[in-house]
Amino acid sequence: MRKSDLFLCAVAAASALLLLSALDAGLRARAAAPVIAQRSALVAALDLTDLALFTEARYTRHPSQADLHSAFQDHPMALEHFPTGALVPAPIPGRSLP
Amino acid sequence: MIELRDVKKVFNQGRGSELWAVRGVTLDLEPRQVTVFTGPSGSGKTTLLSMIGALARPTSGRISLDGKLLSNLPERFMTQVRRRTFGFVFQRFNLIRGLTVLENVMLPAYPLAPDYGDLRHRARALLTQFGMDAKADDKVEWLSGGEAQRAAICRALINAPRILIADEPTANLDSARSRELIGLLGELQDLGKTVLVASHDPLVFESARVSRVVEMRDGLLAEGA
Amino acid sequence: MRQFLRHQRYLIDYSLAALARRPGKHLALLLVYTLVVFLLASVMLFTQSLRREAALVLAQSPEIILQRQLAGRHDLMPAEYLDRIGRIRGVSAKYGRLWGYFYDPAVRANYTLMVPPPGSPEHGEPAPGEIVIGAGIARTRGLEVGDYLSLRSARGEPFTFRVAALLPHSTELVSTDLMLLGADDFRRFFAFPVDRFTDIVLQVRNPREVRKVAEKLSLALPDTRPILREEILRTYDAVFGWRQGLVFVLMGGMVLAFVIFAWDRAAGLSGEERREIGILKSIGWETGDVLRMKFWEGAILSLTAFFLGYLLAYAHVFYLSAALFEPVLKGWAVLYPDFRPVPFVDGIQVATLFFFTVFPYTVATVVPIWRAAVTDPDAVMR
Numbered sequence: 189m190r191k192s193d194l195f196l197c198a199v200a201a202a203s204a205l206l207l208l209s210a211l212d213a214g215l216r217a218r219a220a221a222p223v224i225a226q227r228s229a230l231v232a233a234l235d236l237t238d239l240a241l242f243t244e245a246r247y248t249r250h251p252s253q254a255d256l257h258s259a260f261q262d263h264p265m266a267l268e269h270f271p272t273g274a275l276v277p278a279p280i281p282g283r284s285l286p
Numbered sequence: 287m288i289e290l291r292d293v294k295k296v297f298n299q300g301r302g303s304e305l306w307a308v309r310g311v312t313l314d315l316e317p318r319q320v321t322v323f324t325g326p327s328g329s330g331k332t333t334l335l336s337m338i339g340a341l342a343r344p345t346s347g348r349i350s351l352d353g354k355l356l357s358n359l360p361e362r363f364m365t366q367v368r369r370r371t372f373g374f375v376f377q378r379f380n381l382i383r384g385l386t387v388l389e390n391v392m393l394p395a396y397p398l399a400p401d402y403g404d405l406r407h408r409a410r411a412l413l414t415q416f417g418m419d420a421k422a423d424d425k426v427e428w429l430s431g432g433e434a435q436r437a438a439i440c441r442a443l444i445n446a447p448r449i450l451i452a453d454e455p456t457a458n459l460d461s462a463r464s465r466e467l468i469g470l471l472g473e474l475q476d477l478g479k480t481v482l483v484a485s486h487d488p489l490v491f492e493s494a495r496v497s498r499v500v501e502m503r504d505g506l507l508a509e510g511a
Numbered sequence: 512m513r514q515f516l517r518h519q520r521y522l523i524d525y526s527l528a529a530l531a532r533r534p535g536k537h538l539a540l541l542l543v544y545t546l547v548v549f550l551l552a553s554v555m556l557f558t559q560s561l562r563r564e565a566a567l568v569l570a571q572s573p574e575i576i577l578q579r580q581l582a583g584r585h586d587l588m589p590a591e592y593l594d595r596i597g598r599i600r601g602v603s604a605k606y607g608r609l610w611g612y613f614y615d616p617a618v619r620a621n622y623t624l625m626v627p628p629p630g631s632p633e634h635g636e637p638a639p640g641e642i643v644i645g646a647g648i649a650r651t652r653g654l655e656v657g658d659y660l661s662l663r664s665a666r667g668e669p670f671t672f673r674v675a676a677l678l679p680h681s682t683e684l685v686s687t688d689l690m691l692l693g694a695d696d697f698r699r700f701f702a703f704p705v706d707r708f709t710d711i712v713l714q715v716r717n718p719r720e721v722r723k724v725a726e727k728l729s730l731a732l733p734d735t736r737p738i739l740r741e742e743i744l745r746t747y748d749a750v751f752g753w754r755q756g757l758v759f760v761l762m763g764g765m766v767l768a769f770v771i772f773a774w775d776r777a778a779g780l781s782g783e784e785r786r787e788i789g790i791l792k793s794i795g796w797e798t799g800d801v802l803r804m805k806f807w808e809g810a811i812l813s814l815t816a817f818f819l820g821y822l823l824a825y826a827h828v829f830y831l832s833a834a835l836f837e838p839v840l841k842g843w844a845v846l847y848p849d850f851r852p853v854p855f856v857d858g859i860q861v862a863t864l865f866f867f868t869v870f871p872y873t874v875a876t877v878v879p880i881w882r883a884a885v886t887d888p889d890a891v892m893r
Contacts, residue, residue, distance in 0.1 A: 204820065213855070220853040228567065230634075235628045237743050241840060243647075250741065253710075341793055359722075380793070399514050448636070
């Protein structure tokens with residue numbers, strides 16, 4: 189078999205896999221709808237406001253509820269000391285509110 | 287018929303290392319002959335051949351092929367002419383490492399993109415003609431000097447050129463292989479090809495198969511060429 | 512056209528043979544390249560999935576949450592503020608929330624304790640002495656329904672709770688560290704003042720009224736700040752932001768190409784490569800052929816790296832739940848939700864990843880040989 193044939197076959201196979209992954213994504217997203225609905229339902233029932241991803245500190249656990257000073261709670265010059273604080277930016281304040 | 291009119295070639299012009307390799311050569315070369323250019327190292331024979339073979343342009347002067355001017359063509363046309371008309375065999379074989387003999391022979395035809403089956407067939411036929419078909423699928427690194435040179439000749443012939451140019455083809459061969467090679471070149475003449483050789487090897491320029499010997503010295507034709 | 516395709520196939524033949532000449536080096540290159548694409552793609556897929564999920568799930572968050580501020584910090588909300596709000600047009604319900612954090616030294620984990628809002632159908636207030644816990648707490652403490660959990664209260668006394676129920680595993684992404692308990696238990700456990708709440712929730716049915724209501728609240732209660740649902744959603748959009756992602760991919764791609772390029776070409780074009788180009792030109796290849804062949808050399812490697820990296824990333828994120836990122840996302844936390852990211856894949860992001868990982872390297876392969884490619888082939892004769 190020609191070398192280029194091998195390569196082109198490989199590319200074709202990879203492209204097919206890529207398309208398959210897109211299909212898989214679509215199918216699994218659809219299949220996940222009930223789970224997402226369950227999460228939504230709990231959020232509605234319990235008035236939840238944040239994902240429970242970063243349970244290290246208050247302002248990483250509830251970034252949407254954190255006030256602007258949480259990161260500096262210990263000291264005005266306190267640098268970030270929780271690792272996930274680097275992943276969670278300061279919350280964006282409201283735009284047109286006085 | 288190849289015509290040269292007062293062909294000159296200089297390297298590094300205007301700088302300290304300026305070198306006039308060819309100082310004015312006027313020559314007519316008959317087709318279907320084996321012509322050997324001989325002379326000491328630095329006499330300009332390699333440079334002259336590279337200009338005839340459209341590998342380089344003369345600094346001044348004209349080179350014509352069958353009445354058509356060759357030396358002032360733009361690069362693309364020169365390359366096309368070179369591909370169609372000339373085949374090259376180098377002193378150091380210059381085969382591409384890592385490829386098989388067959389692949390090397392097919393290489394010059396890649397830009398023309400012929401049908402793959404046809405090309406392979408042509409290449410194998412050439413290899414058979416020169417006794418190399420057994421080595422067709424071997425990597426070129428494993429060839430002996432004589433085999434490599436024969437593979438190089440096959441490569442030079444893949445596009446069925448009219449003119450074969452060989453630069454010191456026997457430099458890396460022993461006497462027996464050298465004689466073989468000269469025989470091959472003679473065979474090519476029998477097939478209607480024009481063969482131009484640059485060589486300072488007596489085995490070459492004293493061979494009976496050579497039609498004409500052109501002596502060069504210091505960039506010019508020696509007396510009595 | 513057929514001629515063009517045939518020509519490309521010949522060039523690919525040659526490029527593959529050229530790459531195979533130095534198998535070790537090129538495989539190492541491919542490995543590094545694939546790894547970088549894998550990381551970039553994994554981050555991209557993971558954050559995109561979380562963004563979409565957050566947008567979907569948190570769309571059910573309260574419309575307005577009112578927080579009290581004291582000296583710029585979050586303070587407890589006096590119960591009488593509920594009355595002070597009075598009747599505002601558009602507000603269909605308002606009530607005080609009770610929730611807070613508890614650090615459990617036994618497992619060094621943070622829990623979020625909360626009292627379910629009034630009127631929750633399934634999740635009514637647990638009976639006194641009982642709690643409903645999230646799957647993360649259950650896992651960390653090895654608890655099942657009926658087990659007891661003892662925690663040290665604000666006053667130093669131990670409080671023992673009985674686990675009445677577990678929150679469903681499917682909701683872990685939002686509930687893994689939750690502990691639901693009754694209002695009285697909450698207040699006693701935290702020694703929480705009787706006339707205070709943590710904050711106030713307001714329900715506004717009409718989304719267009721929300722801003723106006725918020726304005727009125729700011730006027731009525733100047734020492735409070737309202738948090739709107741749109742801000743909550745915006746927070747999560749920024750955490751896993753598209754713009755940041757784009758910059759990340761761009762930078763990643765550039766850095767990658769540069770590093771590989773620099774490493775590979777540190778010695779400049781090798782004599783052997785120069786000779787190879789000279790030979791090709793002398794046997795009839797044009798400058799364009801040489802450049803196209805080099806392009807294929809770069810493209811073969813980058814295409815392979817892209818496909819491998821992306822497909823592996825897809826499998827990593829959506830079939831292995833981004834296992835490699837867990838330590839990073841956990842940080843120092845002990846509790847981490849067990850969930851499977853849902854494949855929300857943005858085609859444009861994938862295309863951007865493709866462009867910024869394949870293009871720079873391919874260009875980087877072609878550019879250095881430009882000069883050699885246009886040189887006259889007679890140099891080979893020397």
